[in-house]
Amino acid sequence: MARTAMLAKPPVSDRMRSIRRVLWVILFLNLGVAAAKYLYGAATGSAAMQADGIHSVFDSAGNVIGLIGxxxxxxxxxxxxPYGHAKFETYASLAIGILLLLAAFEVGSSAVVKLVSRNYTADVTPFSFVVMIVTLCVNLGVTxxxxxxxKELKSEVLAADASHTLSDALVSVGVIVGLVFVALGFPAADPIVALIVTVAILATAYDVFKHALATLSDHARIPEDELKAFVMxxxxxxxxxxxxxxxxxxxxxxxLHVCVDEDMTVGAAHDLSEQVEDAIKLRYPQVIEVLVHIEPDDGHED
Structure with missing residues (x-):
């Protein structure tokens, strides 16, 4: 005997609407941060600041992809x-990962060119630190x-984008350190920090791909032993x-398969299957559908 139960909680569309609102807010903040860092980096010749600005631009592009997903x-x-279109959110996460790889190539290649040519053009001013510290605070708030x-919405896109933004904040810290070294007379520190930016972006891309592939490979979402103990x-x-x-x-x-007393009537077994389904959905709010297969407890092995 089997029965499929639909989710008894607010519609999925409400969750998606909430995710969409968050992405719009983050998009505008990321665009502001990207513009501030890149334009000032270009004006002062700082490769690290421009690299950090490019990273923030890709944050914004990721928001757009997230909105489409x-x-x-x-x-x-x-x-x-028949199972809905929820995995398009996962595909959006993969697309963000690809953008991160492109950003890493752009940032890394620029830094290598500066190191090889020894063309260190960064001009550090007090306002350079003001720009970086302000944008760092914005990034931390966004993260x-x-x-x-x-976490509240169980959103893969928001989780991936939050990790991305956090890496951007950590990169900003590195850029600030690089600017300090440039101001102290070590101009090569600027492209070196840009290479560190590249490594941070690659690490973020790896994390995004890891979580997206967990969904696409049907990785178990609830530990089997934990769920079994609860149902028992x-x-x-x-x-x-x-x-x-x-x-x-x-x-x-x-x-899941559930064994019941072999003398239980069909009606009683059906009622028990409903209790199991309702209990699982109450205990795990992220569960939207449960399929229970009823079997007699007659000692047989399935």
Whole structure:
């Protein structure tokens, strides 16, 4: 006996709308930060500041990709996509990862050219530090806000973008350190810091790809032992096995086999399956669908 239960909580579209609002706010903040760092870096000849500005531009491009991905992911299930379109959010995360790789190439190649040619042109002024410190504070604020909302909404795009923005903040710290060394008479520190920026971007890309591939490879979203122990605590359940979970962090699908007393009536077994489904969704709010297969507890091994 099997029954599929739909999610008994606010519509997925409300979650997607909230993610979209966050992305719009972050987009405008990232554009402001990128413009400040890149334009001032270009005016003073600082490769590190320009590199940091480029990184912030790619943050903004990632926001745009995220908005497109969320627009696609929010579409309801249809005949050709019976499980919905939630994985488009994951595809958007992968696209952000690709942009990060392109940003790393741009930043790294520019730094190498400066090191090889020994063309150190950075001009450090007190305002250079003002620009970097202000944009660093903005980045930190964006990171904490986006990470908090990402956890609340179980959003892969927001989580990936928050990690990206945090790396941007850490890069800004590195740029500030580089500017200090340039001011002290070590001009080569500027492109060297730009190379450190490249490494930070690559590390961020790796993290983005790792989380996206976990979803696309149907990585288990809830530990099997944990879910089994929970289900076994429901009155009437004799045994639970073949427990599987998959999906995005915000939309998890569960299927499992539950053994009941072999003398239980069909109606009672059906009611128990509903109790199991409702209990799982109450315990794990990210679960949107549960499939329970009822079996008699007659000692057989499935």
């Amino acid at each position: 969320i627009a696609l992911a929010s579409r309801p299930a249809d005949e050709s996509h 904490f806000y986006e990470r908090r909302r990402g 605590g429901i009155p009437g359940v004799k045994e639970a096995h073949r427990i599987r979970t998959r999906g995005t962090e915000g939309e998890v699908y569960v299927d």
